Every structure is written in C-alpha cells, then in structure tokens.
Amino acid sequence: MGDLPIVRFEEKIAETVEKNPVVVVIGETGSGKSTQLPQILYRRGYAKSGIIAVTQPRRVAAVSVSRRVAQEQNVRIGEEVGYAIRFEDRTSEKTRIKYLTDGVLLRESLFDPELNQYSVIILDEAHERSLNTDILLGLMKRLIKWRYSSLKVLITSATLDGGKVSRFFSDCPVLTVPGELFPVEIVHISERPKNYVEASVKKAIDIHVREPEGDILIFLTGQDDIEKLVLKLEEKVQSLEEGSCMDALILPLHGSLPPEMQASYFPSHIPYLDILDILDLVRVFSSPPPNCRRFIVSTNIAETSLTVDGVVYVIDSGYVKQRQYNPSAGMYSLEVVQISKVQAKQRAGRAGRTRPGKCYRLYPSMVYHDDFLDATVPEIQRSSLAGTVLYLKSLDLADMDILKFDFLDSPSIESLEVALKQLYLVDAIDKNGSITSLGRKMAGSLSGSPCPGRSLAFGSIGVSMGLHPIIPVSSKMSKAYLH
Numbered sequence: 001m002g003d004l005p006i007v008r009f010e011e012k013i014a015e016t017v018e019k020n021p022v023v024v025v026i027g028e029t030g031s032g033k034s035t036q037l038p039q040i041l042y043r044r045g046y047a048k049s050g051i052i053a054v055t056q057p058r059r060v061a062a063v064s065v066s067r068r069v070a071q072e073q074n075v076r077i078g079e080e081v082g083y084a085i086r087f088e089d090r091t092s093e094k095t096r097i098k099y100l101t102d103g104v105l106l107r108e109s110l111f112d113p114e115l116n117q118y119s120v121i122i123l124d125e126a127h128e129r130s131l132n133t134d135i136l137l138g139l140m141k142r143l144i145k146w147r148y149s150s151l152k153v154l155i156t157s158a159t160l161d162g163g164k165v166s167r168f169f170s171d172c173p174v175l176t177v178p179g180e181l182f183p184v185e186i187v188h189i190s191e192r193p194k195n196y197v198e199a200s201v202k203k204a205i206d207i208h209v210r211e212p213e214g215d216i217l218i219f220l221t222g223q224d225d226i227e228k229l230v231l232k233l234e235e236k237v238q239s240l241e242e243g244s245c246m247d248a249l250i251l252p253l254h255g256s257l258p259p260e261m262q263a264s265y266f267p268s269h270i271p272y273l274d275i276l277d278i279l280d281l282v283r284v285f286s287s288p289p290p291n292c293r294r295f296i297v298s299t300n301i302a303e304t305s306l307t308v309d310g311v312v313y314v315i316d317s318g319y320v321k322q323r324q325y326n327p328s329a330g331m332y333s334l335e336v337v338q339i340s341k342v343q344a345k346q347r348a349g350r351a352g353r354t355r356p357g358k359c360y361r362l363y364p365s366m367v368y369h370d371d372f373l374d375a376t377v378p379e380i381q382r383s384s385l386a387g388t389v390l391y392l393k394s395l396d397l398a399d400m401d402i403l404k405f406d407f408l409d410s411p412s413i414e415s416l417e418v419a420l421k422q423l424y425l426v427d428a429i430d431k432n433g434s435i436t437s438l439g440r441k442m443a444g445s446l447s448g449s450p451c452p453g454r455s456l457a458f459g460s461i462g463v464s465m466g467l468h469p470i471i472p473v474s475s476k477m478s479k480a481y482l483h
C-alpha cells in the first residue's frame, strides 16, 4: 500500500508524534488514516511499550478495518492485529494493534483509568462526535497529563475542525495530509425529489442500465426505507429485458435483519444485535459473483471508515435518522433529518477508494451550500446526560467536578444539573454527589451488557428514566449533589 497518501508522509508523522503527546491528523477519505497510521507507529516502535489502540464509533468499522490490517500484516485476526467490540474480544497476548469501539475503551477505563496497557490511543473518525468520542476526548486531556511521557494520543478524521480540537489540546499540532486516492465526481440533481426512496430507485436503475460496471452504495435513513427500496428495485430489475445488462445482487445493510436469517449462519450463543452486524459484514464484504452489479442499500452505518471493494457509485438521499432527546418529555425519539456537509463528504468518500467513482446527491447544490449544517450536531447536545454523568462518577477520578468536566463542546449546566438530579432521585448518587453502591451497580450492569460504558454513554439510563419524565424536583431539596 505504498501509494496511499498518508504513507508518503510517514517521516513527518513520525517526527511530529515523537515530539508531541497529542497530534491531530486530517486527511482525505480513503487516504489511509484508519489502516495505515497504526501500522506506521508500529513500524516506528511504538508498540514495544504497549498496545496501539484505534477507536471506531461503530462495531462494523472496528471489525472490517482490523481484518484489512491483519491481511496487510499477513497475520491472523486476533494475533498481532485484533479487535474488541461489545460481546466479542478477538485479541490475545500477541496483539499489538487493537481496533475497538469507543464504548469498549470507555468500559476499559472503568477498570484501569490510566489505560496503562496502551502506548498509543488513536481516536479515529472523531468528526462523528458521538457521545462516547466526546467523553474520550475529555478523558484523554486528563490522561495525557498523568502519562505525559508514556502515551501518545492521535485524533483523526477527514472532515474534523482540526483547529478547534487543537485549541482543546493546548494548541497541539495539526497535520494535514493532502491528496486523495482516486477522484470522485459529484453530481447534484436540480430539484429535490418529493420521495427520496423512489428517486433512489430511479437513479440506481439509471446507473445499472447506462453506466459501466461497479457496485452502487445507496444511503437511506432506516430499515423501513431500505425494505421499500429493495422491493421496488427487485421489481424494476426483473422488468428489465433479459440479457440487456449485467446481473444484479441487492444487499440491505442495517442493524435489524430478521432473526431467522441469523440462525443458519451463527451459533445461538452470539447475541442478536451482534450477529446482525457480523451477518451484514459477511454479506457485503464477500466478493460479488462475476458479471454482477451489487446494490448495497445502507443506513449511515456505512458512512465512515468502511471500504467496500467494488463500490464505484454512491447515491446519497441527503437524509439520516437521528436520535434526539426531548428534555421536557424526558424521552428519546428517532427523527429523519437533513445530513450535514461533513456527512455528505463522508458518504461521497465511500467511492474513489479502490478506483475512481461518482457520487449522485439527490439534492441541489444550492441546498447543500445554503441549508446543510457544516457539521453534525454533536450527540452530547441531543442526549440525556444521566448515563454520561453516572459513567464519569463511577470513574472515581480525583478532583472530578462534573459541572466543570472539560468537554470539547460543553453541554449546558442546566442539562448536567438535570442529570445529577435524576441520578439523585433514583439513589444512584447521594446528597453529597458521591456515587452510591446502587449507582455503581447501575453503571456496571446496565442492559446486561458486558460493555455498559457504551450503553451508559448512549443513554440507556436516560431512556429508562425517560419512562418517568415527570419526577417532581422540589426546590427545597438539598443541592449539595450538584457537582
């Protein structure tokens, strides 16, 4: 992989990392951040004193990227290169490069707040601004003070505001790696369609009939839309004249394929959701039959990090289903919202990775420029914070004042106070604000998941509390717990 843009900057990257505890690396999608950066640091000897950790916001990315790196290193997965995701740890004593979800790293820091097994922590795809990544950014800032000479932290993305992250980390250097691997032509339509599912089918068939070979990746919002599109696409493909174009294989990629489909492939002890990810992965990442075009119809889970070899065309509906917390109702809802420019760029970046590509955006360029937000609203600003606060409390960090925890974008004091009140009312913290044994149990066993860090940070507590939205909070109640 000597030609990847990032590898050409190996010397500069190594030199900058050597001199600085925190470095931000910005490089185009597909330039080699996820797969090459850890290998560069491995070559430079950083794995001698500890493991190189690379976090990913999604399990599907942690698994697929680690598999790719294991292949490049010519080792079996779980040996020198491994991954750890919820319910599945494919690492061993030999592991030197470990891909893990940000939730798993949060979980590990519950047991080892200094994360001593790691010599390098790379927070990849930081632009996603998941709640977990934001907590990790704050924790890294503390950690780097304790482990100044023994830990390197890298924050990477194609589309992150590097300057902002640099200021957060005391003006750490930002390395911008120029160069894209293959060009991606962006095509906007002139008018926004009334129905983006219909418009996606039309565009996909148009490509299938007119354009040269290459798989098509279609971004929709959720399972309902995907199922509708798959049905319509099947109908349309069948109505094409026999032999008029190559065969078609339609593959949905989302988090809830039916359980019957799992059983025949996987042993029953693997829990439901994880089988789904793995099943999706197997289907999408195996080689297509010859003379066949694949239509991969996905939610935003394929938006970052993934390389699906064979994808030449991307169809971007311009929408995403996003979780939104409504503090007055105390409940979460899933809403279909317009994507941000960052997401549009990430979607386009799924093409052009193994050959030149084309991205069809089902929205006019004026809408993109004028209406789309520059970046996605960070999850921390649309979540209940009860889970996050309980997680931070359970870390037992000295001098930890929750209201002053250093977040890249601080949530409002009010939302932190509401979270503290909620925790106090369910006896998870006491009147002094200290975590109780019940709170510890909650933090340790939420959702029965071995990785409660993830569940917590993603707001399971917030959701379950949401079932009791109207907890009377007496104004006379002691407020000593508010820290």
Ligand SMILES: Nc1ncnc2c1ncn2[C@@H]1O[C@H](COP(=O)(O)OP(=O)(O)OP(=O)(O)O)[C@@H](O)[C@H]1O
Pocket: 004, 027, 028, 029, 030, 031, 032, 033, 034, 035, 036, 065, 068, 157, 158, 181, 304, 305, 306, 307, 308, 309, 349, 352, 353, 354
């Ligand atoms: N599974 C794979 N099959 C074929 N090529 C791959 C695969 N994984 C990675 N590559 C190649 O390696 C390149 C770099 O991939 P990598 O995931 O490191 O990029 P990245 O900079 O992290 O991208 P992004 O910002 O989109 O996550 C890809 O553009 C592609 O050429």
